[in-house]
Amino acid sequence: MxxxxxxxxxxxxxxxxxxxxxxxxxxxxxxxxxxxxxxxxxxxxxxxxxxxxxxxxxxxxxxxxxxxxxxxxxxxxKHHHHLVCESCGNVDDVINCLVSELNREIYQKKKFKIRTHTLEFYGTCAKCAHIKHIK
Amino acid sequence: MxxxxxxxxxxxxxxxxxxxxxxxxxxxxxxxxxxxxxxxxxxxxxxxxxxxxxxxxxxxxxxxxxxxxxxxxxxxxKHHHHLVCESCGNVDDVINCLVSELNREIYQKKKFKIRTHTLEFYGTCAKCAHIKHIK
DNA sequence: ATTGTATTGCAACTGTGTTGCGTTTACACT
DNA sequence: AGTGTAAACGCAACACAGTTGCAATACAAT
The missing domain is CATH 1.10.10.10 (Winged helix-like DNA-binding domain superfamily/Winged helix DNA-binding domain)
Structure with missing residues (x-):
C-alpha cells in the first residue's frame, strides 16, 4: 500500500x-x-x-x-447481492448470480457493453416476519 | 381517479x-x-x-x-430493468428477467420474503462505444 | 356564485456530500 | 533524532436533492 x-x-x-x-x-x-x-x-x-x-x-x-x-x-x-429488509433495514448477502449469463445476450441484442450490474432484493427478513406474527 | x-x-x-x-x-x-x-x-x-x-x-x-x-x-x-450508459447517461430497457426464479430458492435458504427487486446494468451504449472508436 | 378542501408557492429547513484553504502529521531522507 | 515535503486533516462555507409549515389559491361539488 x-x-x-x-x-x-x-x-x-x-x-x-x-x-x-x-x-x-x-x-x-x-x-x-x-x-x-x-x-x-x-x-x-x-x-x-x-x-x-x-x-x-x-x-x-x-x-x-x-x-x-x-x-x-x-x-x-465474492460477487454477490443483497437482501434488504424493508422493516428493520438489516442487510444480508446472497452469493448466487444467474445474471452473468445475460451479458452476451444483451450485447447481441442491444450492443450495450455491460461493465457491472446491481441486483438488490427488498422484502421482509425472517426476524421481522416473526415479530409481525407475534404482534 | x-x-x-x-x-x-x-x-x-x-x-x-x-x-x-x-x-x-x-x-x-x-x-x-x-x-x-x-x-x-x-x-x-x-x-x-x-x-x-x-x-x-x-x-x-x-x-x-x-x-x-x-x-x-x-x-x-411490464416488469423490466435498465441499461444505464456510464458515458452519456442514456437509459434503455431490458424486458427479460431470469431473476424471478430466485424467489423460492431465496425464501427456502434464508426465509427472506422478497417483495421486489432491482436489477440495473451499467456500461457503455452502442452510440458511445462508436464515438470512442472514432476519437 | 359559494364553499370546503385539495393543491400550490414560498421560505426556511434537513441531510448527504463537496470544495477551498490553511494547518497538522506521516514518512523518507539525511 | 532532526528536517523537508507532500499527504492527510479540520474547519467553514457551500452545493444540491428533498422536506415541512403555513398562508394563499384553485378545483369541483353544491
Missing part, C-alpha cells in the same frame, strides 16, 4: 480493518459512529475523502441500497 | 401524460425542465409532492439509477 506513496493513518487503518472484518455495507454516517465508538473522533469530510480514496484505489466498492445514501463494502468479497 | 376525491390539475394531467407517453424513468429535475419546455412553470416542491402522490397511489414507481437522485417511471410498464 505504501508503494504508491500513501500513508497509513489511524483512520485509514481503522477503515481497512472494519471492512476486512465485516462483509456488510456501511454508509459514511454508520462509519462515523463505528469509529467514535472505538474512540476515534474524525471530521466527516475526512471520512468522505477516505471512502473516495479507498474506492478509487480498489479497496472498497460503492453499493446503492437506499435512494440518497451511498454504502461501501470490501472490494475483496 | 376522482373517485378518491382527487383533483385533476394541470401539473397532474401533464405528469400522467408524460409518464404514459414515455417509458423512460425521469428525475424531479428532468420533469421540471420537461414541464417548463411546454409552458408549465411549477415550483419544485409541487413536483416532489406530485411524484410522492403518484407513487403512493400506484401510478408511478421509484427507480434508483444514480446514487443521490430518485427516478420515476410509469407503473403500468
Amino acid at each position: 505504501q508503494d504508491k506513496g500513501l500513508r497509513i493513518t489511524k483512520v485509514r487503518r481503522a477503515l481497512i480493518q472494519l471492512f476486512s472484518e465485516h462483509s456488510i455495507p456501511y454508509t459514511a454516517n454508520q462509519i462515523e459512529k463505528k469509529l467514535f465508538a472505538i474512540g476515534i473522533l474524525v471530521n466527516k469530510t475526512t471520512i468522505y475523502r477516505e471512502l473516495q480514496f479507498l474506492s478509487q484505489n480498489g479497496y472498497i466498492t460503492e453499493v446503492y441500497l437506499h435512494s440518497n445514501e451511498i454504502s461501501y463494502e470490501s472490494a475483496e468479497l | 376522482q373517485d378518491k376525491g382527487l383533483r385533476i390539475t394541470k401539473v397532474r394531467r401533464a405528469l400522467i401524460q408524460l409518464f404514459s407517453e414515455h417509458s423512460i424513468p425521469y428525475t424531479a429535475n428532468q420533469i421540471e425542465k420537461k414541464l417548463f419546455a411546454i409552458g408549465i412553470l411549477v415550483n419544485k416542491t409541487t413536483i416532489y409532492r406530485e411524484l410522492q402522490f403518484l407513487s403512493q397511489n400506484g401510478y408511478i414507481t421509484e427507480v434508483y439509477l444514480h446514487s443521490n437522485e430518485i427516478s420515476y417511471e410509469s407503473a403500468e410498464l
Whole structure:
C-alpha cells in the first residue's frame, strides 16, 4: 500500500480493518459512529475523502441500497447481492448470480457493453416476519 | 381517479401524460425542465409532492439509477430493468428477467420474503462505444 | 356564485456530500 | 533524532436533492 506513496493513518487503518472484518455495507454516517465508538473522533469530510480514496484505489466498492445514501463494502468479497429488509433495514448477502449469463445476450441484442450490474432484493427478513406474527 | 376525491390539475394531467407517453424513468429535475419546455412553470416542491402522490397511489414507481437522485417511471410498464450508459447517461430497457426464479430458492435458504427487486446494468451504449472508436 | 378542501408557492429547513484553504502529521531522507 | 515535503486533516462555507409549515389559491361539488 505504501508503494504508491500513501500513508497509513489511524483512520485509514481503522477503515481497512472494519471492512476486512465485516462483509456488510456501511454508509459514511454508520462509519462515523463505528469509529467514535472505538474512540476515534474524525471530521466527516475526512471520512468522505477516505471512502473516495479507498474506492478509487480498489479497496472498497460503492453499493446503492437506499435512494440518497451511498454504502461501501470490501472490494475483496465474492460477487454477490443483497437482501434488504424493508422493516428493520438489516442487510444480508446472497452469493448466487444467474445474471452473468445475460451479458452476451444483451450485447447481441442491444450492443450495450455491460461493465457491472446491481441486483438488490427488498422484502421482509425472517426476524421481522416473526415479530409481525407475534404482534 | 376522482373517485378518491382527487383533483385533476394541470401539473397532474401533464405528469400522467408524460409518464404514459414515455417509458423512460425521469428525475424531479428532468420533469421540471420537461414541464417548463411546454409552458408549465411549477415550483419544485409541487413536483416532489406530485411524484410522492403518484407513487403512493400506484401510478408511478421509484427507480434508483444514480446514487443521490430518485427516478420515476410509469407503473403500468411490464416488469423490466435498465441499461444505464456510464458515458452519456442514456437509459434503455431490458424486458427479460431470469431473476424471478430466485424467489423460492431465496425464501427456502434464508426465509427472506422478497417483495421486489432491482436489477440495473451499467456500461457503455452502442452510440458511445462508436464515438470512442472514432476519437 | 359559494364553499370546503385539495393543491400550490414560498421560505426556511434537513441531510448527504463537496470544495477551498490553511494547518497538522506521516514518512523518507539525511 | 532532526528536517523537508507532500499527504492527510479540520474547519467553514457551500452545493444540491428533498422536506415541512403555513398562508394563499384553485378545483369541483353544491
